[in-house]
Amino acid sequence: DAGVTQSPTHLIKTRGQQVTLRCSPKSGHDTVSWYQQALGQGPQFIFQYYEEEERQRGNFPDRFSGHQFPNYSSELNVNALLLGDSALYLCASSSRGRGEKLFFGSGTQLSVL
Amino acid sequence: DQQVKQNSPSLSVQEGRISILNCDYTNSMFDYFLWYKKYPAEGPTFLISISSIKDKNEDGRFTVFLNKSAKHLSLHIVPSQPGDSAVYFCAASDGTYKYIFGTGTRLKVLA
Numbered sequence: 001d002a003g004v005t006q007s008p009t010h011l012i013k014t015r016g017q018q019v020t021l022r023c024s025p026k027s028g029h030d031t032v033s034w035y036q037q038a039l040g041q042g043p044q045f046i047f048q049y050y051e052e053e054e055r056q057r058g059n060f061p062d063r064f065s066g067h068q069f070p071n072y073s074s075e076l077n078v079n080a081l082l083l084g085d086s087a088l089y090l091c092a093s094s095s096r097g098r099g100e101k102l103f104f105g106s107g108t109q110l111s112v113l
Numbered sequence: 114d115q116q117v118k119q120n121s122p123s124l125s126v127q128e129g130r131i132s133i134l135n136c137d138y139t140n141s142m143f144d145y146f147l148w149y150k151k152y153p154a155e156g157p158t159f160l161i162s163i164s165s166i167k168d169k170n171e172d173g174r175f176t177v178f179l180n181k182s183a184k185h186l187s188l189h190i191v192p193s194q195p196g197d198s199a200v201y202f203c204a205a206s207d208g209t210y211k212y213i214f215g216t217g218t219r220l221k222v223l224a
Contacts (some may be wrong), residue, residue, distance in 0.1 A: 042117075042202050042216045050210075102147070102159070
């Protein structure tokens with residue numbers, strides 16, 4: 001049973017560029033959440049996708065956008081990268097309800113130079 | 114505004130002893146809490162959860178206690194093992210779809 005898979009594992013970009021991160025949820029899960037974890041901090045909620053729509057969004061600018069596909073996989077896009085976007089980006093999958101525990105992937109380490 | 118706080122950045126415990134990791138929260142609407150463990154270069158791994166209708170939940174060596182009046186929860190690990198050395202995060206949900214995480218406590222279990 002495959003868990004949550006994310007790609008790529010590492011990425012280096014320069015300021016102003018755009019990046020796309022990918023996530024496949026755990027088998028049987030239909031909901032994908034994205035979190036940003038800066039160094040020394042806990043994960044911060046970016047947004048959640050369910051039924052191919054953004055269901056809830058955290059306090060992140062519109063430069064952060066996402067998509068969910070019919071097979072439940074998801075992408076996170078970040079435009080106009082800033083140095084402060086350097087972080088570990090975590091994808092978590094769950095079932096549709098509230099209060100469901102999250103299963104995380106290993107993350108994508110993004111470095112913006 | 115840090116709604117979930119883990120005030121101890123690090124903790125060292127001897128193997129076989131009890132590890133107690135603490136977490137405080139400010140939002141009385143939080144009704145579901147999770148604990149995660151994270152090793153370097155890996156994603157967080159779910160450990161144990163507790164609903165606000167309970168004050169205790171056990172799973173093997175892990176027990177979580179919830180004190181709603183104090184807005185405090187704690188994770189007890191007994192007995193502690195060297196493989197438990199990791200960063201531990203508590204997370205809380207207010208019934209919406211997001212979880213708010215603390216900043217983590219790094220546990221080191223000494224052999």
